[in-house]
Amino acid sequence: MxxxxxxxxxxxxxxxxxxxxxxxxxHFLLFVTxxxxxxxxxxxEEEIELARRLLHEFxxxxxDLYAPVFLTINVHQLLHLPDVVKDIGPLWVTTCFGxxxxxxxxxxxxxxxxxxxxxxxxxxxxxxxxxxxxxxxxEGPCETFCQKMLVRENKMKITEEIDDRIGVVGKLTPLVQxxxxxxxxxxxxxxxxxxxxxxxxxxxxxxxxxxASYDREKKV
Numbered sequence: 156m157x158x159x160x161x162x163x164x165x166x167x168x169x170x171x172x173x174x175x176x177x178x179x180x181x182h183f184l185l186f187v188t189x190x191x192x193x194x195x196x197x198x199x200e201e202e203i204e205l206a207r208r209l210l211h212e213f214x215x216x217x218x219d220l221y222a223p224v225f226l227t228i229n230v231h232q233l234l235h236l237p238d239v240v241k242d243i244g245p246l247w248v249t250t251c252f253g254x255x256x257x258x259x260x261x262x263x264x265x266x267x268x269x270x271x272x273x274x275x276x277x278x279x280x281x282x283x284x285x286x287x288x289x290x291x292x293x294e295g296p297c298e299t300f301c302q303k304m305l306v307r308e309n310k311m312k313i314t315e316e317i318d319d320r321i322g323v324v325g326k327l328t329p330l331v332q333x334x335x336x337x338x339x340x341x342x343x344x345x346x347x348x349x350x351x352x353x354x355x356x357x358x359x360x361x362x363x364x365x366x367a368s369y370d371r372e373k374k375v
Contacts, residue, residue, distance in 0.1 A: 164191050182220055185213040186233070193236055194246045207237040313358065324356035324363055 168187055171180050189209035192202045210233050218226045236246070243249055264278035265271050289305060292298040313322040330351040333341070341348060355369035 160194070163187065164194070179220055182213065182216050185209045185216075189213065189233075189236075190246065193240045196245065196247075198240060198245060203237050203241055206240075207234075210234055210236060314354070320360050322358045323354045324358050325354060327352040327354050329353075 164187055168180070168184055171183065175183075186209075189206040192198065192206040192209075195202070214226075214230055214234060217230055239249070240246060261275060265274050267274070286305060289298065289301040292301060312325065314325060314327055315323040317323070330337075330348060330353050333348055333351075337351075338348070341351065355366045357364050
């Protein structure tokens with residue numbers, strides 16, 4: 156993410172010189188400058204208002220430089236960024252990635268353009284009532300099947316359970332290089348080095364913690 160930020164805010168304005176027309180590049184600079192202001196660690200009221208004016212000018216020129224068909228809702232939403240920053244802070248402190256899957260789930264329950272709010276509320280109410288409905292089912296294959304459908308599948312492989320709340324995720328590897336502090340503790344506990352294994356991920360309750368050396372970070 157930091158590389159993408161550097162590319163957009165610092166490198167592209169220079170790289171695009173001579174690649175696209177100067178009108179298009181200056182138009183892009185309106186967006187870059189506004190985002191740069193809104194991404195600062197400390198932003199004044201004047202800078203927020205300046206970013207607002209830059210984004211309004213960016214959106215105003217958009218259809219003329221490209222085409223009205225590309226003036227989508229995503230472009231319009233740029234106009235709301237200054238208010239978002241004013242309410243909850245700079246852009247770097249917030250992310251909407253976690254809500255993308257929720258938006259997909261909401262869209263799946265809408266089957267027409269009329270009374271969409273009622274469709275969503277009925278679906279949510281129905282989903283919330285499922286656990287109580289399943290609990291009232293008589294014991295049998297149907298009840299077992301429904302119970303499994305309600306439980307979110309856990310795809311994490313627990314290699315070793317430390318207790319009912321803590322478990323090692325993923326493979327265990329032998330300890331090759333023993334740091335002095337660890338060697339001192341092992342000697343004090345009279346534990347042979349060849350019996351020690353390391354791991355990169357640890358699950359505590361429903362959260363997974365990874366070490367700095369684990370390069371396949373996974374969102375849970």
